[in-house]
Amino acid sequence: MATTETNRKQTQVAIVIVLFISSFIAPFIVLFPVQELLYRPSEFYLFDTVFKAYFILMFALLGLAMILLINLLIAPKTKKGRTIQRTIVGTSWLLVLASFVLCINHYQIIDEKGLHINPFFSLQEDVTSWDDIVKVEQTNVQKDGVTKPDKLIFTLTDGTTIEQSLSAKLTKAKPFINLELSKKGLAIENVY
Incomplete structure (x- = not known):
């Protein structure tokens, strides 16, 4: 035993x-x-x-x-x-x-339909269509005299925002995001 x-x-x-x-x-x-x-x-x-x-x-x-x-x-x-x-x-x-x-x-997920984000306490995606986005800003921060991209902020038609930290993967996706935005007459605006 x-x-x-x-x-x-x-x-x-x-x-x-x-x-x-x-x-x-x-x-x-x-x-x-x-x-x-x-x-x-x-x-x-x-x-x-x-x-x-x-x-x-x-x-x-x-x-x-x-x-x-x-x-x-x-x-x-x-x-x-x-x-x-x-x-x-x-x-x-x-x-x-x-x-x-x-x-x-x-x-x-970001694709040709828009932004798909599945929050932590949810089993379903929140889908934001490209048509719902009215403005996209890229915030830049200055650190040690060097300006670096920080975040993308998507402003929606209802005034709410979605913030995405600029990871390496998101940086690679920026040209495609710009392509989708250009179809709507928008572009990523730099904010310092």
Whole structure:
């Protein structure tokens, strides 16, 4: 009986260590390929993971590792205590699984139809047509005497805005965005 308990604890320690280490690596390795497999359209200007999805998944995995570590260190004396402990660990696993599903669904696509953004707490895309966009501004920041592009701000007909940080992928998509905007008589305006 003691050997089984020791094996169980060693397995739990191994799981905690693997979760802790993989929480820093796994989101960057797993998230985008899974999204690409599930959501990547055949034609697009930009297909990208929203950057905060990586950090949300990282913190979810770290949280699970911490709860499993606490679970390992605290041994309840009563049956009720063990039930509460198992409920907390089970709920933690479910929360991490839910976070993983929500992170997979947190992406953005820009194509000939417009901007498709799937918010974190949603399983459906918010689609903004090119017809709904009245102005696009590129903000530029000056740092150490050098002006660098920072964000694209899409202003919609209802006055709301969509801000996109200028990542390398979005920078590559800018000529296609300009092409779509030129069809509507618009262009990206530089703002300093």
